[in-house]
Amino acid sequence: MEKILQVKDLNISFHTFSGEVKAIRGVNFDLMKGETLAIVGESGSGKSVTTKAIMRLLPEHNSEIKSGEILFEGKDLAKLTDKQMQKIRGHDISMIFQDPMTSLNPTMKISNQIMEPLIKHQNMSKHAAKARAIDLLKLVGIPKPEIRVNQYPHQFSGGMRQRVVIAIALACNPKILIADEPTTALDVTIQAQILELMKDLQKKIDTSIIFITHDLGVVANVADRVAVMYGGKIVEIGTADEIFYNPQHPYTWGLISSMPDLETESEELYSIPGTPPDLLDPPKGDAFAPRNPYVMKIDLEQEPPFFKVSDTHYAATWLLHPNAPKVEPPEVVKRRQSQFPSIREGK
């Protein structure tokens, strides 16, 4: 498969009053053509920062890409000028945001907001752009698009607004679509509709999607591959099946244990103890160590490298080191592993 985007050893820092916050600490991943990659992790794990960096939407005055490359079609996005970047945004890569209630301009008609990228990137006439805007609204399932297109955002419900945002993002048939928690702010029923819509549209226009979420249920629904982030790093990456049925990193174990499923017997859901690491002063060794029930001495001394589980599956935990003791993963994880032993064998 063709790689459309490669992120190589990305390091990003924010300069705050209290000091330098190392928000992203050496992130690597590839995005294949046509696939959906989900990035999961809790707040502050760096998933949004990573994607904002790809779009170069980080605030200029206090953020800095310290090192690393973001290769898109051979170009390093981190080194493009603002002008060059403007041509890529909305055209080749576009983005959907978390809160549809605030991501549309309240004083601009829907039509103008959809037409903007069309006129900018495809040199469409106003007339053609408007016709396309109506088509797009129809595509994302908004009834009576001819009337709705002339309305203002406050006349739309949250779910409808998110559809408009998706229409804007898809206006120029982007090669990559970044969805930053697109369903978090929506009702559960609307969530499902939006997810369906995105899957549908992906097939229609053959785009790659980076899907950011903290909701593993959503991930199971949409993702081909999953990257788990913790403390500004990717700690485990693999196909969706591998992550769900053969997780290796104790943090992934924790995430999966804290996800309710039909077979969960105990009354109480598991929660990972402790709080995310302070990235102002990242801990020596593994950032997850203080919350890791399987912590070893080495975790407190040295950061774990990536250990290969299969060709597509890697995890950064010392537990995979040949010298490490065998540990018993939590019940839920063991049950999942036993459900699909084939994945476990690496096939």
Add this chain to the structure above:
Amino acid sequence: MAKYIMKRIVYMIITLFIVASLTFFLMKLIPGSPFNNFEKLSEVQQNILLDKYGLKDPVPVQYFHYMVNMVKGDLGVSFQFDNTPVTELLVNRVGPSAQLGLQAMVVGAIIGIILGVLAALKQNTWIDYLCTFIAVVGKSIPSFIFAGLMQYYIAVKLGWLPVMLWRGPEYTILPTIALAMFPISIAARFMRTEMVEVLGSDYITLAKAKGASSFQISVKHALRNALIPVVTVLGPLAVSLMTGSLVIEQIFGVPGIGEQFVKSINVNDYPVIMGTNILFAVLFVIVTLIVDLLYGIIDPRIRISGGKS
């Protein structure tokens, strides 16, 4: 909307009625007659004058006459300017005051908005600090202090502009600047805050993600949204201009309503004081109403229902 406007107009009328009554009765409470200043007059002459102006009638009668005449647009006659009707005095004086007020408002709003936008776009640079400085100084220091200092340093010492009077465009520059300092500071400060907030909002990020240039973003997306709330400060600004113009006109010898008002206070010319008060009150309620309605029109989100909080 129509109901809201009606309600506001009723309030306006109540307010004006109260102002007029208050003005009238407080004037009546003032000890001494307006002719005390004319010491040359004998007792007999004073009596004739009091009769002539109906000042010997019982107070309720005077009040009734005053209110009826006021509704007709007759505010009585001035004592100090030989029986000239107050309405005529005010009309004759309204030109310079209106010109000065408008100039100050326009200059203040334009400079203030530009400063505020630049400060927001270039946060933590010299222009931002300049904006903050102007905002603090302009808001804190009374306009008559500026007027005095400018009059001395720019007109008297440097001789760049006329010291006072009102004889041509160059005469209007110093009073306009002095009066505009407050609007500039308020508009700049408000605009900066609004602009910073808008620039940090999600829809600006989405506009960026669409590939819009920074110029398009600041003008097409941010400016309009940031400008809307600025309308709300226009009302208080107009009022501050009315207050400020009293002293500014006096300092620069501008033949406006304010200067006449101050003169009238010093010689107890009640009809002119009352008339000016009522004019100010009318202007004040109209400006407040216009600003509120304007806000509803500009912002598509706002549906005015009932009063504002």
Add this chain to the structure above:
Amino acid sequence: MTTKENTISKDMFVPAHVDPAKSEKIAKKSLNFWQDSWLRVRKNKGAVICLVILVVLIIMAFVGPLLTPYSYDTQTTKYNNLPPRIQGLEDVHWLPFDGTLTRKDGTEYNAYEVRKVDAYYWFGTDNLGRDIFARLWKGTQVSLFIAFMAALVDMLIGVTYGAVSGYLGGRVDSIMQRIIEVIVGIPNLIIVVLMILVLKPGIIPIIVALTITGWTSMARVVRGQVLKFKNQEFVLAAKTLGASDLSIIFKHMIPNMFGIIIINTMFSIPNAIFFEAFLSFIGLGLQEPHASLGTLVNDGFKSMIAFPYQMIIPSIMIALIMVCFNLVADGLRDALDPKMRD
């Protein structure tokens, strides 16, 4: 994605113990409202500097008149209109304290030498020969007194009115709010001018005139807060425990509004100073021989061309006080406003 060599010794792979309490420990010391606020105000250097300047000015407003041998109301017409002259600084020509004046033709002369005056009037004298240094501090004292009193009365009326209106609610509230709406609808300029005309200029009349319209903003703010607190659990809890209405308002609600009340008061002080000066300008200020900053500036205007220092010195004082009060108020607002808390 590399796998490292097996160079790590085996004993590194034994389970380690991490004290969970360590990561949960609270790093910050717990602070009460005033300590926390002070910490925040302290971060704002401008506000702290202004606060220091204000304290110095307030002390000087009382001490200042005692520092000079001249009294603020003694007229020495022989020595009128003398420019500022300060011992030691008089030889520094670029400072305006050398006792010189400029004639109409632009030449300078030393007024003290020409008029054979052997005295030092630090800030000069006015046209009646009164010492401006003494008058300036006396005027500052009076202006500050008027401003503080007006702000205090505003606060008392506003808090009471707002608390009653908000707490009682219903019809009482709506009538009280209509009254405020009407008062706010009348330009305060008009009321202040009328009141002074009726009451005759003086310190108390000016304070009364200022407070007649001044309390409304405080009343609105306090009412808003009371409405907000009324349905919060701590108030409901106090009610269930049988606390009286008064004790709920004064013991439970008002302490939670200290920040907002202080901010509002801090903004009404410079406002009162402004109106006092403004009244002096339109001829409704304090009468001679009393001095306030407003009357000093107004008097200075009359002889501005020949004796500019008479206008400039009190102007600078007003400007300084106003800027300082505004910056301190801004600093307090940033520090105390709960909305800004992180």
